[in-house]
Amino acid sequence: MLKKFLVLVALSVPMTAIAAGKAKKEEPVVHLTDEQIYEQLQKFALVFDVARDSFVEEADEKKMLEAAMNGMLGALDPHSSYLSADDLKEFNDKSYGEFGGLGIQVTSDRGAIRVISPIDDTPAAKAGIKAGDYITSIDGELVFDMTLNQAVKKMKGRPGTKVKLTILSDGKDARDVTLKRAIIKVKSVKFDDKTIADADEDSNEKIGYIRISDFGATTAKEFRNAIEKLEKKNVIGYVIDVRNNPGGYLTAAIDIADAVLDGGEIVSTRGKDAADIERAMAKSGDMTNGKPIVVLINHGSASASEIVAGALQDNGRALVMGSQSFGKGSVQQQKPLGDGTAIHITIARYYTPSGRSIQNEGITPDVEVLQSKIETIERRESLYSEASFKNALKNENAKKKADKKSDDDEEVELSDEEKDAQDYQLQRGMDMVRAMSKLKTRAATCDGTSDEKPTDATDTLKKLENKKK
Incomplete structure (x- = not known):
C-alpha cells in the first residue's frame, strides 16, 4: 500500500490546458558541480545583501527569502512550493474539512488566479463563480504580482467581512463580485x-x-x-x-x-x-x-x-x-x-x-455526455450579445426593467428534484445504471451459461450497444 503521507493537493492543480500558443520547448537539464553550486549560493547571498541594503524602502527580509524559496521550487514544476507555518496550518485545516474563507479552490495561471472549482454550498458557489473563471484583482489590487499563497491569504479573513473580486469569464467582460467571508465547513x-x-x-x-x-x-x-x-x-x-x-x-x-x-x-x-x-x-x-x-x-x-x-x-x-x-x-x-x-x-x-x-x-x-443543448444555447446567448460589446449604448429602461424584476419576478430557488431533472449528465448516468441493472438481472435469470452474464461494465456497455443495433 502506498505510504500514507503521499497526497494529491487540489490547490496545486495547474490549468495548463488553456495556455495559449504552442507548448514550450523543453530545455535541457543543466547539472552543476558542487563547486559551481557553492559559487551560485555565494552569489545568492551577495544579491540578498545588495538588494536589502540598496532598496529605497526598508526591506522585508523574511518576505524576500520566502519568495526566493518559492521561486526555486516553482522552477521545478507548477505543483512544488514552499509552505510557511501559516500556509502549512491552512493546508491542514482545509484537509480536515474546516477553514475560513470564500470556499473557492484556485491555482495560478499566466499571472492570474484561475478557479479550479467553487466548493459546494459556499459563498463562492452561491455567487455564481464557475470553474475556469479568472480572478484578476482582490479588493482592487491586481493579482499579477502576487504568489498563489499571497492571493489565497488575501481572500481569507474574519468571517462576516467582505472582499471584492474582479472576475473574468470566458467571452465576458470583467465583473466585480463582492463576497462575504464565512467559516467553510467542507462536507466532501x-x-x-x-x-x-x-x-x-x-x-x-x-x-x-x-x-x-x-x-x-x-x-x-x-x-x-x-x-x-x-x-x-x-x-x-x-x-x-x-x-x-x-x-x-x-x-x-x-x-x-x-x-x-x-x-x-x-x-x-x-x-x-x-x-x-x-x-x-x-x-x-x-x-x-x-x-x-x-x-x-x-x-x-x-x-x-x-x-x-x-x-x-x-x-x-x-x-x-x-x-x-x-x-x-x-x-x-x-x-x-x-x-x-x-x-x-x-x-x-x-x-x-x-x-x-x-x-x-x-x-x-x-x-x-455533454450537458444539454438548452444549457449550451443559454450560455452562448449570455456570452455574445450587444451588451457584451465595448462602449455599447445603454438601455435607458434597464433600471425600470430591473426594478420590475425585483418586484414581480423574484428568482425562485429550484428544488433538489428540479435541479436533478435539469442535470443532463446525471440523468443519462442514471439511465445507464438502470439499463445495466436490468441487463444484469436478465442475465442472472437465464439458463446459467457463463457467456450470458456480463463480466464487467465494459462488457455490459457492449451488450447494450448490440441491442440498439
Whole structure:
C-alpha cells in the first residue's frame, strides 16, 4: 500500500490546458558541480545583501527569502512550493474539512488566479463563480504580482467581512463580485437515493447518488458510510459524481476505489528511479455487492478524481461518463523542515491499472455526455450579445426593467428534484445504471451459461450497444 503521507493537493492543480500558443520547448537539464553550486549560493547571498541594503524602502527580509524559496521550487514544476507555518496550518485545516474563507479552490495561471472549482454550498458557489473563471484583482489590487499563497491569504479573513473580486469569464467582460467571508465547513460527501426524472414505469427503482466534492482526510470514511446507508435502501446501482472535483488525498482515492473493487490494482506510482514503483492493490470485498456503477467526470475532475475513475474503468467495475477529465498525473509530498514550515514537492507520477499515464491526457469517458443543448444555447446567448460589446449604448429602461424584476419576478430557488431533472449528465448516468441493472438481472435469470452474464461494465456497455443495433 502506498505510504500514507503521499497526497494529491487540489490547490496545486495547474490549468495548463488553456495556455495559449504552442507548448514550450523543453530545455535541457543543466547539472552543476558542487563547486559551481557553492559559487551560485555565494552569489545568492551577495544579491540578498545588495538588494536589502540598496532598496529605497526598508526591506522585508523574511518576505524576500520566502519568495526566493518559492521561486526555486516553482522552477521545478507548477505543483512544488514552499509552505510557511501559516500556509502549512491552512493546508491542514482545509484537509480536515474546516477553514475560513470564500470556499473557492484556485491555482495560478499566466499571472492570474484561475478557479479550479467553487466548493459546494459556499459563498463562492452561491455567487455564481464557475470553474475556469479568472480572478484578476482582490479588493482592487491586481493579482499579477502576487504568489498563489499571497492571493489565497488575501481572500481569507474574519468571517462576516467582505472582499471584492474582479472576475473574468470566458467571452465576458470583467465583473466585480463582492463576497462575504464565512467559516467553510467542507462536507466532501453527499448522498441520496434518486429516481430517474419522468420515469413512468418502475418508479420505485432507486439509484444511489454519491457526490464527492473533494478528497479530504475523512472522505473515504464518509463514502463508506454513504454506501452502507444506501445499501439499506435497496438501490439498484450507483452514480459516483466527481465532476469539478480537483482532488485531495491520494490515500482517500485509494480507499474509495477499494470500497467498490473486489481485488486488482488501483493505482501505481513511479518516482525518479525507474525501479521505484509502488502499487496499491484492492482488498477482497465489494461494499456494493457488484451493483452497476457509473462515474461522472468532466474537465474539472483532476488528480484523485482521475485515480478513482481510472481504477474503476480499467478494472471494468464502472462505466465512466461525461467529458474528458483534467489530466493531472503527479504526486506531491510534504517534507517538513523542522521549524513548522515545509516544502511541497512533486515526487512521482501515477498510472492507472492498465499502465496509462494521466498526465496532460486525462481520463477519456466510456460514454461522452455533454450537458444539454438548452444549457449550451443559454450560455452562448449570455456570452455574445450587444451588451457584451465595448462602449455599447445603454438601455435607458434597464433600471425600470430591473426594478420590475425585483418586484414581480423574484428568482425562485429550484428544488433538489428540479435541479436533478435539469442535470443532463446525471440523468443519462442514471439511465445507464438502470439499463445495466436490468441487463444484469436478465442475465442472472437465464439458463446459467457463463457467456450470458456480463463480466464487467465494459462488457455490459457492449451488450447494450448490440441491442440498439
